[in-house]
Amino acid sequence: MRTVRQYEHDVNQKSCNAVIQRIFKSEGGFFLVADRTVFFPEGGGQPGDRGIVRPAGTCGADITIIDTLEKDGEVWHRLADEADGEYDSAGFETELAERGFVPGAEIELVLDWTHRFDCMQRHLGEHILSGAIYRLFGGVNRGFHMGEDCITIDIAFEDETITGEFVSDGALEKGAVSEAVGMPHRSGYTKMTWEMAEAAEAEANRVIQQDLPVTVSYFETQEDAASMPLRKAVKAETDVSVVTVGDIDSPADCCACCGTHPDSSGQVGLVKIYKIEPNRGMSRIYFECGMRAFTAYQKHFNILYELENELSAGDNDVLAKFEARIEKENSLHRELTALRKKNVERETAALLSNGCAGVHVYDDLTADDLRQTAKKISGKFTGFAVLVSIAGLAAVLVSDGSADCGFVVKEQAAPLGGKGGGNRSTASCVFPDKAALDEFIRRLG
Numbered sequence: 001m002r003t004v005r006q007y008e009h010d011v012n013q014k015s016c017n018a019v020i021q022r023i024f025k026s027e028g029g030f031f032l033v034a035d036r037t038v039f040f041p042e043g044g045g046q047p048g049d050r051g052i053v054r055p056a057g058t059c060g061a062d063i064t065i066i067d068t069l070e071k072d073g074e075v076w077h078r079l080a081d082e083a084d085g086e087y088d089s090a091g092f093e094t095e096l097a098e099r100g101f102v103p104g105a106e107i108e109l110v111l112d113w114t115h116r117f118d119c120m121q122r123h124l125g126e127h128i129l130s131g132a133i134y135r136l137f138g139g140v141n142r143g144f145h146m147g148e149d150c151i152t153i154d155i156a157f158e159d160e161t162i163t164g165e166f167v168s169d170g171a172l173e174k175g176a177v178s179e180a181v182g183m184p185h186r187s188g189y190t191k192m193t194w195e196m197a198e199a200a201e202a203e204a205n206r207v208i209q210q211d212l213p214v215t216v217s218y219f220e221t222q223e224d225a226a227s228m229p230l231r232k233a234v235k236a237e238t239d240v241s242v243v244t245v246g247d248i249d250s251p252a253d254c255c256a257c258c259g260t261h262p263d264s265s266g267q268v269g270l271v272k273i274y275k276i277e278p279n280r281g282m283s284r285i286y287f288e289c290g291m292r293a294f295t296a297y298q299k300h301f302n303i304l305y306e307l308e309n310e311l312s313a314g315d316n317d318v319l320a321k322f323e324a325r326i327e328k329e330n331s332l333h334r335e336l337t338a339l340r341k342k343n344v345e346r347e348t349a350a351l352l353s354n355g356c357a358g359v360h361v362y363d364d365l366t367a368d369d370l371r372q373t374a375k376k377i378s379g380k381f382t383g384f385a386v387l388v389s390i391a392g393l394a395a396v397l398v399s400d401g402s403a404d405c406g407f408v409v410k411e412q413a414a415p416l417g418g419k420g421g422g423n424r425s426t427a428s429c430v431f432p433d434k435a436a437l438d439e440f441i442r443r444l445g
């Protein structure tokens with residue numbers, strides 16, 4: 001028996017009384033089915049509702065509903081496993097019965113309204129943005145995902161023919177307005193650019209600010225629904241619900257959808273696009289709506305505020321000041337590289353003039369500087385040299401082959417915690433602390 005769905009008549013109804021039809025175990029836990037519900041079952045890209053169920057007229061005997069889904073017309077409310085472990089079928093059923101949850105009993109179903117309203121804001125925001133993209137550019141929404149972090153839609157620019165009142169009219173000049181019956185749109189585009197996304201989100205926010213009515217019309221068949229000014233063909237063959245934003249003669253959007261939506265566009269609050277990327281020949285748009293978009297704005301504003309303080313900048317010059325700092329950093333890096341090169345050349349000359357062999361300790365040269373130095377002296381002296389970087393807690397070994405550098409690292413450095421290695425003619429290692437490095441120097445000195 002099809003569960004009566006209160007949200008089809010009043011999307012703002014937050015609770016209802018109902019009669020339990022059955023309680024049963026199935027894949028994923030225990031489920032409750034009642035004759036009616038305010039809970040929306042997962043579908044059309046919208047997650048299932050959450051909330052609580054309790055015996056009618058009581059409080060404090062609540063059981064949490066963690067998810068809602070649909071099976072063969074029935075709405076299944078998934079009950080939380082409050083023992084927080086494996087369901088013990090017999091035990092849980094007994095407990096439910098003792099608490100008054102038996103077939104025929106009257107219950108009260110209460111929505112987690114915060115979760116539901118969040119879903120509704122996001123769902124309607126998706127309609128409004130898709131409608132704006134269609135009207136402005138002729139882009140058709142071919143995929144929709146409501147994720148934890150953001151919503152995505154995949155926009156395609158191929159022409160589509162919709163049977164019924166709306167007729168897509170083949171290739172239009174870029175920017176030309178379709179004369180077809182139904183929602184006017186422009187075509188001739190191939191992908192969404194950031195400028196197009198900004199225009200679409202501005203249009204979507206205008207629709208939100210106009211606080212247009214959102215109406216749901218029910219049709220028995222696909223053919224009946226085709227009388228509506230739809231922006232995309234209807235997939236369902238029977239029981240079609242069509243969601244219209246604004247006036248039916250010139251809607252901001254009109255699309256078949258089984259989800260729940262606020263009854264006016266203003267309740268969406270805000271739509272903000274985050275990024276666009278190519279996806280299988282389409283443009284994937286990442287965006288957020290409602291309270292989530294607002295919360296993201298707060299977070300991003302705080303980051304920008306910190307950055308502006310750090311750079312002593314305002315909105316107008318923060319990017320220029322940031323770029324100037326990067327340029328300064330690059331310039332310093334170039335200077336540093338030149339100085340280090342000079343250091344390496346100076347130390348190389350000093351070593352070669354003294355025969356190189358022995359232990360040489362440097363306070364200010366890095367391990368990388370010493371590796372460069374080792375390369376330059378390699379093959380140009382007789383014996384075994386150890387170059388030590390105090391700053392880098394590192395040693396670079398270089399030899400004419402009379403001593404095996406890799407073997408020395410393995411035998412003398414590794415037991416002190418030194419990490420590294422090499423071959424007979426050169427090797428390097430890094431020590432965990434100054435004491436280990438000093439001990440290494442002492443052993444080789």
Ligand SMILES: [Zn+2]
Nearest residue numbers: 123257258259
């Ligand atoms: Zn929808």
